Amino acid sequence: MLQADGTLDGERLTERQKDVLDAALRLLVEEGDNLTMAAVARRASCSKESLYKWFGDRDGLLNATVRWQASKVRVAPVDQGKVDLISLAESLEGFARDWLKVISSDTSIALNRVAISHAGSGRDNLGAIVLDNGRFALAKRLKPVLDAGKRSGVLVFEDAETAFRTFFGLVARDVQIRLLLGNWPGMTEAAIAEDAARATRQFLALYGARKTQ
Template sequence: MNSQEKPDDSRRGAILQAAFDVFVEKGFESATTAEIVRRARTSKRTLYAFFASKQDILVALVRYGSQKMQPSPALPEPQDRAQFLAVLEQFGRGFLAEFLHPERTAMYRLAIAEAARGGGEVARELDVHGRQPVMRAMTRFFEQAAARGIVRSDEILTLINVFFSVLIGFAQLQTLLGTAPPLSADAITERAALARRATERMLGAA
C-alpha cells in the first residue's frame, strides 16, 4: 500500500479490482456480489459500505477508466492556429494511449458481450461517462477556436469527426479482435501527428 493511501482507499480498490475481474470473466449480468466479495477477501457489509449495488460498482469502474481518457487538466483555450493544433495533437496522444489501454479494451469487450446477450448496461455507462464527456470537452475547445476565428463554427462537428476517425482508425477494432499487437508509444505519437495534419488540411490555408 502506498504510504499516503488510506485503509478505506485500499479496501475500495480491492473491491473494484475484484469486480473488474469478475465482470470480465462472467459478464455483468452473471456476476454476483458474493463472488466479488470472495475475491476481494472482504465482507458484503464492507462492500455495501462503499457501493450501494453491483450497478454502483460498475459505474465507479467505468468512471475511473473514462476519466483517464478525458482532457486533464481542461484543454487550454486556443489563442492561435499553431497552439490549437499543438494542443489537439497532445490531447490525441494521451487519449489514444488510454483508449487502447488493456483495461479499457476489456470493458469494451464486456459491453459487446453484454449487448449480444440483450443487456446494454455497460455500453450505456461507457457512453455516459466516457464518450459524452470527451465530446463535450472537445466541442467546447473547438467552439473557443471558432470564437478566435481559427475554425468555422459550422464545421466543428465535421472537424471533430475527422480528427477522431484519423486518430483511432481501425486500431480499436484490431485491438478488440486481437488481430494486431497493441500500438506502441511511437505508433500512438505518429497517429496523433497524422490526426493533427488531417485537421490542419481541413482548415485550409492559414
C-alpha cells in the same frame, strides 16, 4: 446498493467497497465477462454475502465496477486561452494521444468488451455509461477547443459535431475495433505519437483556415 440516477456516483462508496471494485476491475481485465461472484469475493478477500448486500446482484456489481472506473477517468477541462494555430495543433495532438492511449489500454478494452457483451440485455445498459465517459466525454472536452479555434479564425467549419467526428475518425481509424476483436498486440508509445501527429495534420488540412505553414 448504488443509486440509480445517472449522476455522480463515486460517492456513497466506502473505502472497502472501492477496494473491492478495484479487485473486480482487475479480474474483469484478466478474465473478461466470465468472471464469477466467487472469484471476485476470493480476489477481494470479502464474502459473497457482502457483494450481494452492497451491489444487489451480479449486474449491479458489473455496473458499479464500470461506474467506478469511469469516475476515476474524469479529467479536468482544458484551458481555452491560446488560440493560435500551433497551440491549437498541440492541443489537438494531445487529445489524439490521450485518446489513443485510452482505447488501447487493457481496462478500456475490457470495459468496452463487457459493455458490448451486455448490450441490449442488462436492464441498465453499460454501453451508455462507457460511451458517456469515453467518446461523449471526449467530445465535450474537445468541442470548446474547436469552437475557440473557429472564433479566432484558425478553423473553419459549420457544425462542431461533425468536425469532432471527423477528428475522431482520423484518430481512431480501425484501432478500437481491431483491439476489441483481439487483433494487434498493442500500440507502442511511438506509434501512438506518430498516429496523433498524422491525424492532427490531416484534420488541420481539412478544417484549417489556410495553410499558413
